[in-house]
Amino acid sequence: xxxxxxxxxxxxxxxxxxxxxxxxxxxxxxxxxxxxxxxxxxxxxxxxxxxxxxxxxxxxxxxxxxxxxxxxxxxxxxxxxxxxxxxxxxxxxxxxxxxxxxxxxxxxxxxxxxxxxxxxxxxxxxxxxxxxxxxxxxxxxxxxxxxxxxxxxxxxxxxxxxxxxxxxxxxxxxxxxxxxxxxxxxxxxxxxxxxxxxxxxxxxxxxxxxxxxxxxxxxxxxxxxxxxxxxxxxxxxxxxxxxxxxxxxxxxxxxxxxxxxxxxxxxxxxxxxxxxxxxxxxxxxxxxxxxxxxxxxxxxxxxxxxxxxxxxxxxxxxxxxxxxxxxxxxxxxxxxxxxxxxxxxxxxxxxxx
Amino acid sequence: xxxxxxxxxxxxxxxxxxxxxxxxxxxxxxxxxxxxxxxxxxxxxxxxxxxxxxxxxxxxxxxxxxxxxxxxxxxxxxxxxxxxxxxxxxxxxxxxxxxxxxxxxxxxxxxxxxxxxxxxxxxxxxxxxxxxxxxxxxxxxxxxxxxxxxxxxxxxxxxxxxxxxxxxxxxxxxxxxxxxxxxxxxxxxxxxxxxxxxxxxxxxxxxxxxxxxxxxxxxxxxxxxxxxxxxxxxxxxxxxxxxxxxxxxxxxxxxxxxxxxxxxxxxxxxxxxxxxxxxxxxxxxxxxxxxxxxxxxxxxxxxxxxxxxxxxxxxxxxxxxxxxxxxxxxxxxxxxxxxxxxxxxxxxx
Numbered sequence: 001x002x003x004x005x006x007x008x009x010x011x012x013x014x015x016x017x018x019x020x021x022x023x024x025x026x027x028x029x030x031x032x033x034x035x036x037x038x039x040x041x042x043x044x045x046x047x048x049x050x051x052x053x054x055x056x057x058x059x060x061x062x063x064x065x066x067x068x069x070x071x072x073x074x075x076x077x078x079x080x081x082x083x084x085x086x087x088x089x090x091x092x093x094x095x096x097x098x099x100x101x102x103x104x105x106x107x108x109x110x111x112x113x114x115x116x117x118x119x120x121x122x123x124x125x126x127x128x129x130x131x132x133x134x135x136x137x138x139x140x141x142x143x144x145x146x147x148x149x150x151x152x153x154x155x156x157x158x159x160x161x162x163x164x165x166x167x168x169x170x171x172x173x174x175x176x177x178x179x180x181x182x183x184x185x186x187x188x189x190x191x192x193x194x195x196x197x198x199x200x201x202x203x204x205x206x207x208x209x210x211x212x213x214x215x216x217x218x219x220x221x222x223x224x225x226x227x228x229x230x231x232x233x234x235x236x237x238x239x240x241x242x243x244x245x246x247x248x249x250x251x252x253x254x255x256x257x258x259x260x261x262x263x264x265x266x267x268x269x270x271x272x273x274x275x276x277x278x279x280x281x282x283x284x285x286x287x288x289x290x291x292x293x294x295x296x297x298x299x300x301x302x303x304x305x306x307x308x309x310x311x312x313x314x315x316x317x318x319x320x321x322x323x324x325x326x327x328x329x330x331x332x333x334x335x336x337x338x339x340x341x342x343x344x345x346x347x348x349x350x351x352x353x
Numbered sequence: 354x355x356x357x358x359x360x361x362x363x364x365x366x367x368x369x370x371x372x373x374x375x376x377x378x379x380x381x382x383x384x385x386x387x388x389x390x391x392x393x394x395x396x397x398x399x400x401x402x403x404x405x406x407x408x409x410x411x412x413x414x415x416x417x418x419x420x421x422x423x424x425x426x427x428x429x430x431x432x433x434x435x436x437x438x439x440x441x442x443x444x445x446x447x448x449x450x451x452x453x454x455x456x457x458x459x460x461x462x463x464x465x466x467x468x469x470x471x472x473x474x475x476x477x478x479x480x481x482x483x484x485x486x487x488x489x490x491x492x493x494x495x496x497x498x499x500x501x502x503x504x505x506x507x508x509x510x511x512x513x514x515x516x517x518x519x520x521x522x523x524x525x526x527x528x529x530x531x532x533x534x535x536x537x538x539x540x541x542x543x544x545x546x547x548x549x550x551x552x553x554x555x556x557x558x559x560x561x562x563x564x565x566x567x568x569x570x571x572x573x574x575x576x577x578x579x580x581x582x583x584x585x586x587x588x589x590x591x592x593x594x595x596x597x598x599x600x601x602x603x604x605x606x607x608x609x610x611x612x613x614x615x616x617x618x619x620x621x622x623x624x625x626x627x628x629x630x631x632x633x634x635x636x637x638x639x640x641x642x643x644x645x646x647x648x649x650x651x652x653x654x655x656x657x658x659x660x661x662x663x664x665x666x667x668x669x670x671x672x673x674x675x676x677x678x679x680x681x682x683x684x685x686x687x688x689x690x691x692x693x694x695x696x697x698x699x700x701x702x
Binding site for chain 1 (some may be wrong): 380383386393398400401402422423424425437440441459460461462463464465466467468471472474475476478479480481482483484485486488489491492493494495496497498499500501502503504505506507508510511531532535536621641
């Protein structure tokens with residue numbers, strides 16, 4: 001096996017790696033994305049209706065709207081700012097509260113209030129704005145709800161916020177990017193510079209080179225995955241199980257990376273492969289974004305068997321019995337990949353060097 | 354201009370590109386991925402909140418003539434048990450079980466699924482309460498004077514996948530810059546460019562050849578995807594002109610990246626931050642209102658805005674001529690600067 005030689009090669013990869021663009025990208029990108037995507041996509045997919053307000057008096061209604069979670073409210077300084085915001089879609093609706101609004105409402109006067117709606121706002125958002133603001137104005141005027149309304153909750157499932165839905169994508173990105181990009185790009189770079197030819201004329205075998213590069217991808221992928229889970233406080237109740245899954249996921253990513261590296265003669269070709277396989281690897285995570293999409297499609301992609309158990313452990317505190325089926329499939333896929341890589345090294349050595 | 358020489362270089366690069374079958378197949382598969390993403394996404398926009406109603410003895414029309422009705426779709430359910438089942442299955446966001454008579458004693462049970470977000474609970478409660486006020490004939494103390502700002506898209510909302518057409522085009526165009534910039538920079542680093550220059554080919558001819566190939570590669574790919582995802586259904590000539598100008602823009606940027614980078618990796622290191630900036634306008638189309646006027650300093654804004662307006666809002670030459678003019682201006686400036694930067698690199702090399 002030559003464990004010492006593999007360790008020497010791995011040490012070289014770890015020390016030389018930080019000079020490599022892929023190395024930096026593979027580590028830093030998921031971290032940046034962990035902060036940025038949740039921010040950007042949290043806003044992008046936020047389906048709450050938003051209301052801009054200009055308060056020309058000192059209305060209590062502004063605070064009541066702010067405290068109501070049905071609407072996201074933003075206060076603007078003047079009418080022009082408000083209408084600009086509504087016109088460009090920064091808010092779905094805009095409301096101008098005239099001076100003495102509260103007094104007029106409390107005295108039961110019928111007040112005419114302009115309510116601006118963004119042309120592209122959804123009909124349901126317009127209804128929500130109207131109903132919520134009307135309700136709060138009635139509350140301000142001390143109108144009592146005329147009928148008994150009782151809210152009854154059905155089922156036991158919990159709501160999963162957007163940030164949690166994004167977690168699978170970020171974890172997958174950390175593991176897959178490191179495993180795939182580092183293992184593969186390192187192999188291609190050596191092939192391009194012909195340094196791999198120099199290495200294999202020493203007692204070091206091509207198998208040991210592949211193992212060292214694979215290990216590099218797995219180690220960095222697992223570390224990145226752990227950091228992402230720590231940042232998102234999503235380690236769940238089974239951290240050991242989670243780390244095991246990250247390792248199995250890292251093996252799959254490194255296996256695909258080595259295969260791509262073996263079939264790419266230069267970095268340009270390898271990068272083109274990443275364009276395609278990157279999209280395919282991240283595909284299962286997309287299905288967590290859109291729960292209305294047919295979820296069985298996600299199961300077609302091999303990385304589903306990394307993401308699904310991670311989601312179950314980190315978000316639903318699942319144990320071994322709940323995830324064992326997916327884990328066995330993942331192990332099977334890993335074994336198949338390792339076998340494929342070994343076969344290529346043995347039977348088609350021209351691809352490896 | 355040595356057009357024969359230019360043609361020879363273009364053909365040589367194209368043959369080299371397609372001779373690498375893996376590279377060619379992967380590029381095609383990349384395009385297929387965009388098309389699949391487009392067709393997997395929902396083709397319609399759900400504008401309404403769907404509520405199930407069980408109201409024995411109460412005409413459902415009583416709830417259907419209200420001011421807030423446009424955004425709500427009420428469906429009558431024959432039994433309370435079925436109503437609960439449908440809410441649990443997610444067919445309806447909430448279920449209303451009405452009992453009594455609106456003109457006398459009246460009560461509503463609101464069934465909500467446990468995985469409904471808190472803000473949606475408040476929303477449903479606000480809607481039901483307002484409906485209750487209106488059903489019982491209690492007017493609000495305010496009269497809303499509604500005014501729509503901008504084109505009223507109610508009933509003709511643009512699905513997210515159609516908003517993504519600009520993103521697809523920009524993404525394909527800018528990804529192609531990496532390939533061209535990598536080829537250019539390696540041509541100088543490996544000194545194959547210098548070898549070409551000892552033939553009757555001049556530096557100007559070489560740049561023209563690279564610009565033609567880069568523009569064609571980017572243009573053809575973006576056009577194929579846009580044609581498949583319906584981006585060419587309206588005003589195809591405007592879209593063609595816009596994409597062609599976009600392809601020239603990315604070729605100019607590729608010249609810059611090639612001048613800055615030494616090999617494919619350093620080209621990527623320079624290119625990715627630039628690409629992120631250039632993609633921002635396409636994201637702004639997907640989430641209107643997240644940016645303000647500063648976005649107009651990014652050249653790709655004029656490309657994404659044109660594709661969006663023409664493909665989704667059926668804009669014509671009158672609406673977008675200024676976009677195209679600005680894009681031409683950016684192209685002239687950036688292409689000149691890119692060629693200058695690359696010429697200096699060539700001279701140093």
